[in-house]
Amino acid sequence: MKKKEEEIIENQDVEIKLLIEALYLKYGYDFRNYSQAHLKRRILNRFQISGLNSITEMTYKAIYDPAFTDQLLMDLSITVTEMFRDPSFYKALRQSVLPVLRTYPRVTVWHAGCASGEEVYSMAIMLKEEGLLHKTQIYATDFNPVILRNAKKAQYPISRIKEFTVSYQKAGGKRSFSDYYTADDETALLHESLKKNVVFANHNLVTDSVFAEMNLVICRNVLIYFNKQLQDRVIELFMESLPGGGFLCLGSKENLQFSVHYNAFEPVVNQERIYIKKYL
Amino acid sequence: MGAKKKYQAVVIGSSAGGLNALKVIFGELDKRFQLPVVIVQHMSPDADNYLASFLDGMKKIRVKEADEKEIPTGGFAYIAPPNYHLLMEKDCSFTLTVGERVNYARPSIDVLFETAAEAYGDGLIGIILTGANNDGSHGLKKIKEMGGLTIVQDPEESESVSMPRSAIETVNPDHVFKLKEIAKFLNSFI
Ligand SMILES: C[S@@+](CC[C@H](N)C(=O)[O-])C[C@H]1O[C@@H](n2cnc3c(N)ncnc32)[C@H](O)[C@@H]1O
Numbered sequence: 001m002k003k004k005e006e007e008i009i010e011n012q013d014v015e016i017k018l019l020i021e022a023l024y025l026k027y028g029y030d031f032r033n034y035s036q037a038h039l040k041r042r043i044l045n046r047f048q049i050s051g052l053n054s055i056t057e058m059t060y061k062a063i064y065d066p067a068f069t070d071q072l073l074m075d076l077s078i079t080v081t082e083m084f085r086d087p088s089f090y091k092a093l094r095q096s097v098l099p100v101l102r103t104y105p106r107v108t109v110w111h112a113g114c115a116s117g118e119e120v121y122s123m124a125i126m127l128k129e130e131g132l133l134h135k136t137q138i139y140a141t142d143f144n145p146v147i148l149r150n151a152k153k154a155q156y157p158i159s160r161i162k163e164f165t166v167s168y169q170k171a172g173g174k175r176s177f178s179d180y181y182t183a184d185d186e187t188a189l190l191h192e193s194l195k196k197n198v199v200f201a202n203h204n205l206v207t208d209s210v211f212a213e214m215n216l217v218i219c220r221n222v223l224i225y226f227n228k229q230l231q232d233r234v235i236e237l238f239m240e241s242l243p244g245g246g247f248l249c250l251g252s253k254e255n256l257q258f259s260v261h262y263n264a265f266e267p268v269v270n271q272e273r274i275y276i277k278k279y280l
Numbered sequence: 281m282g283a284k285k286k287y288q289a290v291v292i293g294s295s296a297g298g299l300n301a302l303k304v305i306f307g308e309l310d311k312r313f314q315l316p317v318v319i320v321q322h323m324s325p326d327a328d329n330y331l332a333s334f335l336d337g338m339k340k341i342r343v344k345e346a347d348e349k350e351i352p353t354g355g356f357a358y359i360a361p362p363n364y365h366l367l368m369e370k371d372c373s374f375t376l377t378v379g380e381r382v383n384y385a386r387p388s389i390d391v392l393f394e395t396a397a398e399a400y401g402d403g404l405i406g407i408i409l410t411g412a413n414n415d416g417s418h419g420l421k422k423i424k425e426m427g428g429l430t431i432v433q434d435p436e437e438s439e440s441v442s443m444p445r446s447a448i449e450t451v452n453p454d455h456v457f458k459l460k461e462i463a464k465f466l467n468s469f470i
Contacts, residue, residue, distance in 0.1 A: 035375040037367040
């Protein structure tokens with residue numbers, strides 16, 4: 001016997017699948033291999049505040065109203081981030097990775113899924129303190145154009161500075177965090193010198209390919225939204241971009257252990273998800 | 281197990297006072313308990329995995345932090361890691377996300393319960409324990425709607441009453457139990 005609730009859910013899931021398909025067909029945003037539970041929660045949230053009558057109406061709106069699509073893209077991409085998130089990760093990076101990069105004449109770094117840029121500028125601060133920033137080119141990419149625009153501004157609500165400062169210190173920051181921004185009543189603007197070596201670009205990890213060779217790839221809290229198949233594809237992308245001895249960093253709850261490419265890497269600091277690509 | 285219905289998993293949500301409450305339940309739980317248990321306990325974002333190692337140290341069922349894509353199995357309890365939401369997919373695997381807080385909490389009990397309700401349908405047992413907010417009420421309601429079994433800790437013995445009270449008002453649960461009764465009830469599924 002099929003209960004009423006089960007049927008409601010089944011219908012909802014069909015409607016959601018069609019919405020996801022529409023986003024792909026119309027805009028090329030491919031969410032088809034993202035966590036279904038995650039997508040569903042976010043779509044139902046938007047549905048509830050949208051005042052629309054059905055998810056199918058949302059699909060219609062997504063096709064004909066680009067502003068609504070921007071909104072949906074924001075909902076589905078989850079751009080929550082912070083400076084020096086997981087301070088122990090940055091500490092490990094400073095201790096185990098930067099000394100190696102120091103020996104290179106030029107350094108390239110790729111932040112994949114950089115959201116509003118906090119992670120990128122945290123890296124820039126650390127590279128600066130270690131005297132590496134001047135010879136480093138940082139590529140910061142995301143597939144969400146709205147959040148990329150924010151990232152370029154390097155401007156954050158003043159209310160967040162306290163938390164950032166604490167994390168900066170825990171991460172082994174060598175100066176005073178206030179050396180890196182100018183504040184007014186509402187916002188803190190990071191210094192221009194931190195932006196100089198950063199290029200922001202739109203790049204979709206699902207549909208775009210590699211664009212340069214990197215010494216260090218940082219992709220944190222992005223893969224958790226992908227199913228296994230998609231995770232493997234993206235790791236493959238990073239493998240193409242990294243030479244032997246290149247570094248790959250994942251988020252604290254992400255793991256290479258279950259990837260088909262596990263054997264291509266070796267942990268450097270396992271606890272912090274810092275890996276090195278093996279030489280062939 | 282007699283004529284008892286076959287359940288597939290247990291989800292537990294707790295907040296203020298939850299550590300002590302979980303200790304009592306795990307203290308009484310039988311080692312042979314075989315349903316996977318998934319727990320959201322509210323905690324500070326930079327908490328370590330103390331809770332998992334403490335409960336694991338009680339030597340009842342094994343207790344660990346939930347990993348992404350992991351599929352919960354019998355004989356284990358899984359704790360949502362601090363600062364991540366824990367969701368369940370249709371295939372009963374875990375997803376972790378860093379989305380906005382829900383009910384001021386990350387992990388949020390509602391997020392786990394609502395997704396687990398869809399994954400396990402009427403095979404799920406949902407339990408709300410002590411807490412000083414109302415996270416979990418919606419999720420427990422969803423479990424009930426899906427035909428699952430709902431239990432709330434008796435506010436009389438809860439360290440913080442608002443979470444169980446809110447759940448009782450929202451859901452009209454199948455049972456309102458003291459902690460020891462909850463353990464005894466769970467043991468009856470062995
Ligand atoms: C939770 S944020 C992570 C931000 C930062 N890396 C951190 O760990 O704090 C996830 C980011 O991944 C981006 N993202 C999701 N899917 C993507 C894709 N297919 N290609 C590129 N970026 C993607 C989202 O837009 C979002 O900004």
